Amino acid sequence: MSALASLFSPLRIGPAELACRIVSTSHQTTLVEDHLPTGDFIAYQEARARGGTGLIVMEAVAVAPSGLLTAHTIGGYLDEIVDAYRRVGAAVQDHGTKLFTQLFHGGRELIASAPRPPAVSSSALPSARFHTEPRALSTSEVEELIAAYGHCAALAAQGGLDGIEVTAAHGYLGEQFFTPEWNLRQDHYHEPARFLTEVLETVRAAAPGLALGLRLSADSAAARAVAPALAPLVDYLHVAVGNSATFDGCSGIVPPPPAPRNLIAALTGPFRLGPPLIATSRIVDPAEADEMISSGAADAVGMTRALITDPDMPRKARSGQIRSIMRCIGCNACIAHYHAGTPIRCAQNPRTGRERTLPAPAPAAQRLRVAVAGAGPAGLAAAAEAAHAGHEVIIFERAAHIGGQMQLASGTPGHREQAAALCANYQALLDRGGVELRLGAAADAGAIAALQPDLVIIATGARPAPPQQNLADVEVLQVWDVLAGARPKGRVLIADWGGDAAGLDCAELLAGEGYEVTLAAGSVVPGETLHQYARNQYLARLARANVRIEHHLGLHSAGEGVVRFRNIFAPELEHAIETDALLLSLGRVPEDALLAQLREHGSLTVRPAGDCRSPRGLEEAILEGTLAARNDLAAATIS
């Protein structure tokens, strides 16, 4: 058998035959206007179809206005959806990819801003995470909703789709009916399987020619209990993990590392009930996906973020170009965009969501020389973009390895896998583009000018902000020093401004080595700029590691054996903490001295990218590095 034979064998799901077993599972793109997919949405899905995806399940499509999760949820009940489905289908199905829709009602799970619509559920039980307080649907309202599923299914059939997935995963309405502790009803919908049985029968009757599937959360005991009753009604089952209603559960919906890769494989057993099974969650490696299928854990795999990162992943895997796949690192910038209500983006692939406006670089008509200062994400992205177009690229990096701040955090549980995958992705791009990488070579103006480059990209990054406070009688280190290998003595207190992951990474690292760690957070919540799923998981791990967290404390001074803080909301309130070592995570400042020097030089074309312009995140660094190379080189090539 050839490599990845299981992954690339066809699979029949009811009336639909998938050409391969890689699935882009339902994911909200925010490429939606007036509750309908936009041209960008079509371009986004077409790219994944062209790349060889076997099945695309469109994002959650509300079956009724009361089920709109956000202002950007597609309305499956709108008459205009038929034409929209046809347009998406024309772009996707011509590539041999099957297209399903996902019929959705969030019930009490609503991410709405004011004025918020009334939330509804099986019962009037408040939901912790979104702080919604639903009313119970009346019996006739439940019947109307079931009919709405049927109406939406008929529209999907008219729109020429290949299948329909009903989602009852993630704590949404279906699960609110079959979970005994969430369903306190007195009518016949009290019976756990009743609501979904009627939904599935109604959908089947309205769209008899389409494949029909059901999505469930494999980590839900209630889902495991109800699945045997529902499996005979569908052509496939689909399992993922997570629960929107709880802080612990929601992180599982799109789990970031260190959640184990392929974690779903251990949870599929109870769902092997006859119909083909799609399994999703943290599957990023085609070989591991193939093994999941050949071992019998699943019949097909959702590789959603893997495809958000690299839409050509299936095509590359099929043809053995494994090293050229840009692997998802699980940073969750994609879902952060969804929660922010902005179009889908990938931190690593700036073309995701920009398929119409940011095409891959065209081969350069003239080979130019590009010098890049810094091999952090911005410099790596700039080098990869320029090399892809065929330019000569030389990178100067003062450290012994690529990756910048990502590499600095590579010893921590929160960043170990991300750093390794990011560096491997970019090392492969540098190798393919023939980039000259000068490690251990800090760039200076003279060395760069001596190359006589056509373009210089400054991606020198950032350094820790120095303290402005008077800090006496205590060992003081920056958390970056600790991440780089320095170790303090005795008890540790981290003064964390709360803006990024550095303080949290440091706390986790030291607690794991047996240190007694206190983290004083000068923000509303620790890790305020992190995506909520990653932040939830940091807070879970720190709690389990016995890290003491003191909230709302801004660093004031240190002396006489204590470190003094002020309450950030009530600054007249002082709080003193005893410690042996004080570690600082007070934000960053740009490393921009080289930029200033080269600008004075005058004769070179110099472009800054990433943190040296003002420290921000991975997404900005990679986007700016890409654009810095692209914009100038495209202009230079044309002239």
Ligand SMILES: Cc1cc2nc3c(=O)[nH]c(=O)nc-3n(C[C@H](O)[C@H](O)[C@H](O)COP(=O)(O)O)c2cc1C
């Ligand atoms: C941006 C984004 C939006 C999502 N929206 C949905 C959705 O509309 N419906 C759904 O069932 N799952 C949704 N998910 C969850 C995915 O379908 C999938 O289960 C999850 O990303 C884990 O799979 P992965 O590790 O392959 O990415 C979303 C995921 C992402 C990243």
Ligand code: SF4
């Ligand atoms: S943004 Fe991060 S998690 Fe999302 S697809 Fe891209 S690399 Fe993966």
